[in-house]
Amino acid sequence: MIQAQLEVRNELGIHARVANRISSCCQGFSSRIEAESGTAFMDLKSVLNVMILNVKYGEKLTVAIEGEDENEAFESLKELFDNKFGEK
Amino acid sequence: MVGIGVVDGIAIQKVFIYDNAPCDEHQREYLGADKETARLFTAIETAKDQLTRTAEKLAREIGSDKAEIIEYQINILCDKVFTDKILRNVESGSACEDAVKTTCTEYYEIFNNLDNDYLQQRKIDIIDIQVRLLDILNGRKSISALGSSTIVAAEDLTPSQVAEMELKSVKGILLEKGGRSSHSVIIAQSFGIPCIIGLRGLLNKLDECGTVIMDGKTGDVIINPPAELLADYRGKLDRETKNKKKLEAYISKAPITPDGVQINVYANIASAAEARMSLENGGEGVGLFRTELLYMGFSETPSREAQFKTYSRIAKDLGSKPLIIRTLDVGGDKEIAYLGIEKEANPFLGYRAIRYCLDHESLFKDQIAAVLQAAKYGNIKLMFPMISTMDELMKAKRLVNETKAELLSQGTEFADIPIGMMMEAPAAALMADAFAQHVDFFSVGTNDLIQYLFAADRNNDKVSHLNSYYHPALFRCVNAICTAALKHEIEIDICGHAGEAPDLIPIWIAMGISGLSVSIPSIPLVKKIICETRAKDARELLDKVLQFNTSGEVKEYLNTINGRMQAYDTGAIGSTQ
Numbered sequence: 284m285i286q287a288q289l290e291v292r293n294e295l296g297i298h299a300r301v302a303n304r305i306s307s308c309c310q311g312f313s314s315r316i317e318a319e320s321g322t323a324f325m326d327l328k329s330v331l332n333v334m335i336l337n338v339k340y341g342e343k344l345t346v347a348i349e350g351e352d353e354n355e356a357f358e359s360l361k362e363l364f365d366n367k368f369g370e371k
Numbered sequence: 372m373v374g375i376g377v378v379d380g381i382a383i384q385k386v387f388i389y390d391n392a393p394c395d396e397h398q399r400e401y402l403g404a405d406k407e408t409a410r411l412f413t414a415i416e417t418a419k420d421q422l423t424r425t426a427e428k429l430a431r432e433i434g435s436d437k438a439e440i441i442e443y444q445i446n447i448l449c450d451k452v453f454t455d456k457i458l459r460n461v462e463s464g465s466a467c468e469d470a471v472k473t474t475c476t477e478y479y480e481i482f483n484n485l486d487n488d489y490l491q492q493r494k495i496d497i498i499d500i501q502v503r504l505l506d507i508l509n510g511r512k513s514i515s516a517l518g519s520s521t522i523v524a525a526e527d528l529t530p531s532q533v534a535e536m537e538l539k540s541v542k543g544i545l546l547e548k549g550g551r552s553s554h555s556v557i558i559a560q561s562f563g564i565p566c567i568i569g570l571r572g573l574l575n576k577l578d579e580c581g582t583v584i585m586d587g588k589t590g591d592v593i594i595n596p597p598a599e600l601l602a603d604y605r606g607k608l609d610r611e612t613k614n615k616k617k618l619e620a621y622i623s624k625a626p627i628t629p630d631g632v633q634i635n636v637y638a639n640i641a642s643a644a645e646a647r648m649s650l651e652n653g654g655e656g657v658g659l660f661r662t663e664l665l666y667m668g669f670s671e672t673p674s675r676e677a678q679f680k681t682y683s684r685i686a687k688d689l690g691s692k693p694l695i696i697r698t699l700d701v702g703g704d705k706e707i708a709y710l711g712i713e714k715e716a717n718p719f720l721g722y723r724a725i726r727y728c729l730d731h732e733s734l735f736k737d738q739i740a741a742v743l744q745a746a747k748y749g750n751i752k753l754m755f756p757m758i759s760t761m762d763e764l765m766k767a768k769r770l771v772n773e774t775k776a777e778l779l780s781q782g783t784e785f786a787d788i789p790i791g792m793m794m795e796a797p798a799a800a801l802m803a804d805a806f807a808q809h810v811d812f813f814s815v816g817t818n819d820l821i822q823y824l825f826a827a828d829r830n831n832d833k834v835s836h837l838n839s840y841y842h843p844a845l846f847r848c849v850n851a852i853c854t855a856a857l858k859h860e861i862e863i864d865i866c867g868h869a870g871e872a873p874d875l876i877p878i879w880i881a882m883g884i885s886g887l888s889v890s891i892p893s894i895p896l897v898k899k900i901i902c903e904t905r906a907k908d909a910r911e912l913l914d915k916v917l918q919f920n921t922s923g924e925v926k927e928y929l930n931t932i933n934g935r936m937q938a939y940d941t942g943a944i945g946s947t948q
Contacts, residue, residue, distance in 0.1 A: 337487050
């Protein structure tokens with residue numbers, strides 16, 4: 284299992300466009316991909332979950348990825364966050 | 372039956388009855404888990420199909436890459452966490468409708484309680500999805516699924532419902548309610564779709580198998596017509612089509628009067644598709660780009676990038692021809708739910724257009740920045756709606772300058788552009804002389820100017836007789852605006868319905884206007900009238916009408932001096948006395 288922190292670095296934070304990209308990216312892998320929210324873990328393949336996490340600019344998201352393609356999934360997700368989801 | 376014809380033209384078709392009243396809350400019997408599950412999945416797939424079609428349509432017509440919010444809604448429908456929740460409700464004994472409602476309410480509450488304004492607003496998508504799924508489960512047809520060639524009949528149509536319609540298939544629009552200048556009527560006019568409003572009790576009288584004849588000129592609606600009448604109207608429709616063909620000769624003609632006065636004929640548009648249509652109809656540019664549709668087609672503010680793409684694409688299509696972009700004219704009868712403007716007792720006198728934008732600087736500046744950036748690709752001008760005081764104009768201009776400075780500091784390329792204002796508030800009209808020293812052009816919005824001059828709501832049937840564009844008060848007012856514009860040598864256009872009323876065009880020419888911005892289907896006719904009007908004769912006409920006291924006198928005079936004017940009569944838009 285991979286556990287890591289990803290920082291939201293685009294100015295607008297998570298919004299509908301970004302949530303589309305994050306959940307679509309996660310849906311491309313068979314691994315379980317979840318994010319910590321308070322005491323619970325939420326499935327990031329759900330676009331509504333990604334929105335509800337309510338992560339703002341500069342905040343960090345703790346993700347847990349487990350499955351056969353966990354390395355590839357983490358790399359893709361990290362790239363998406365590092366590129367600010369293609370925004371400013 | 373007879374209603375108020377607002378867009379001229381005859382249509383003979385079957386009708387699509389669009390029932391858009393909210394679905395009843397009746398409890399339905401539970402059909403068992405298997406059947407309910409099957410219904411649920413069918414409904415979800417249908418909803419996805421509808422949204423996919425709408426997204427494709429918006430991308431094509433509005434010209435933005437894709438409607439991202441619609442894509443987001445499609446993703447919600449694909450969201451297994453979301454659909455599993457509904458499914459669990461179904462399995463534990465709820466009918467689909469109740470299961471959908473329960474789950475959507477749950478999500479609505481979650482969004483509503485988030486400490487983030489943006490995310491809180493996004494509860495709108497949950498409501499949209501709930502309404503869409505319930506409509507489908509109740510067997511209600513979607514407006515996005517029109518057959519080929521139909522007359523659409525509805526109580527009223529919201530801008531987003533109009534956005535979902537495939538306008539090419541719509542041969543006519545019949546509304547039980549509707550206002551003369553409401554959004555749906557304006558769209559019908561742009562696309563030359565015959566339209567009749569105020570048809571109370573219409574939906575109960577219609578059946579979808581029968582044929583309906585509608586005449587947008589007279590307001591007549593004939594349900595299941597006898598064969599004779601049908602033949603009669605087929606003949607009329609035929610002649611109408613032939614007349615249109617004849618006018619096509621004017622598409623390529625320059626609009627110059629026989630004594631050499633040139634009047635530019637522009638189009639009023641609301642989308643990229645209309646810009647292209649206007650060129651095909653002989654338009655010499657866009658005198659009014661209503662940007663509201665850009666905001667109404669989505670359920671969130673379009674991004675600066677999306678706006679830039681639309682503006683620059685239209686500017687490129689028009690080449691060196693002018694494109695006047697009007698900043699967001701929200702409010703009045705144009706509601707945009709996500710902007711969260713409260714309901715007001717007098718929306719036309721309330722928080723609308725520039726008044727809203729000046730209070731929402733970042734939204735306003737985003738639009739201005741997109742316009743400035745797009746200006747590199749064509750002949751763009753910027754226009755502010757509903758300016759009533761000098762303070763408003765000064766603040767709006769300051770925000771343009773601030774935006775320029777920001778673009779400069781970011782190293783973003785842009786071009787400087789002329790700035791103009793709409794003349795629609797009587798206070799501004801009275802101060803035209805002062806305003807003319809601070810803008811590059813005026814554009815007279817006659818629809819609003821008339822309702823404010825006569826203090827008569829343009830969407831209220833009971834006072835619509837006051838909203839006459841034949842009244843001498845309007846001529847005196849526009850004449851004063853023109854005089855100020857000519858004195859300070861700035862351009863002046865007219866962009867309301869009155870600007871394309873055939874019998875009034877000579878009057879506007881006499882006032883010294885530079886251009887008329889009209890609905891796309893009217894362009895050839897307006898050009899024809901300009902080509903046949905001597906400016907010298909027009910000036911005599913103007914002197915005469917300025918002396919009348921009533922719109923009745925004006926109309927009578929126009930009819931008597933010129934029998935041929937009647938032949939031009941394009942119908943009833945605003946022409947009630």
